[in-house]
Amino acid sequence: MPSDTRSDEQLVTAFLAGSPACQAVTSVAGRETALDTLLDRYQEPLWRYAYKISHYRDKSFIDDIRQRSLIAIFQGLKTGRFDPAKGTFKDWAYGICHTVCLDENQKYERHAQVLSERYPLEFPDDILDERAKAPDVAVEEAEESDRISRVLLELSEEDRALCQLALIEDKSYEEIARSKPFERYRNRLPALRQKTCALRKHLVSLLKTGCHRGTENTEK
């Protein structure tokens, strides 16, 4: 299916077209397409962003943050809170996700009382801004997804298993060494750590090679 090449701002205009309900009847198909495209473009990048900056790695928790963010984004569009003169849609949308994330983190801390278990230490504020701006949004999510699958296939079977356990499921070294292909590391966790670090570096370089589009911002 050909992808929608309109900019985010053009999609926002299409989504808001004929806002009063009586006129909207005729333009609803165009509005629906605009909403669909904005969702396709942002639902996964917002999830990844929330995953990166959230203190907790529970995936349902991140799903909830994404859901709240998207509802707030479309609510904000509908009530005219997005002003293109003040910045891009992308920055505005990420700003909303950021606020929701901080809010949910606070709530989670209050209710779950898991401060002692907090996912390592919080990232320092003075480099947080730069971290938030680190490029991520892919040009085409489907294309990006294919590329990741291809990169994983390029790994040896053992590396793919390690990638799954260490870099996707975030198992601890002890847990990894308890699984079959890595039992030989049971008493050699530092060696397993070294292997994981080497795999991480290899994978990042594979993901960066020949995929510069994937690490650039979408907006023109």
Add this chain to the structure above:
Amino acid sequence: MTNNKECEQYEMDLTDYVRGDKTFLTREKQEALFAHLRKCPRCRASFFDWENAHAKLVSQAHHDKPETRVKLAELRARLKWEFLPPTLREPITLAKIGETAGHLRQFLAQHGPVNLPDLPDKINRDPYLAILSTGWLAKENKVSIDPDKGQTVSLTKEEMKRAQAQA
């Protein structure tokens, strides 16, 4: 300025921080890592690259799961329900509202309660007609709408008895 040797000693800590593995990563080591990241732009870039790659790997695995896809489809439907007006497929007349109300009553008697946003698809009727007919039945005390159960529409007990008796 930092040198390669200095940077190398943080590579494994950097990997572990993003993975959230504290086996080797003590609080002191994390603080030393942050101090190094503050002064080393090359390691900062490396950190961000790894963090983005990690988020992509985890996200892809998560979004490949059927339950995540279902959740996303529900979210999409909810956003459309909340932020788009339903399509008017045909002119609305009182007779059509009445006919749809009859169809809705029969559907609820046979299939039980339905979530209001799902109603038009379930009874295969225009969304405006589905909502208007729900209002019609509610005014006649034939259906109740429970906001605590996700805006569930169901037949009232009396109406259910009547429908069962007719059947």
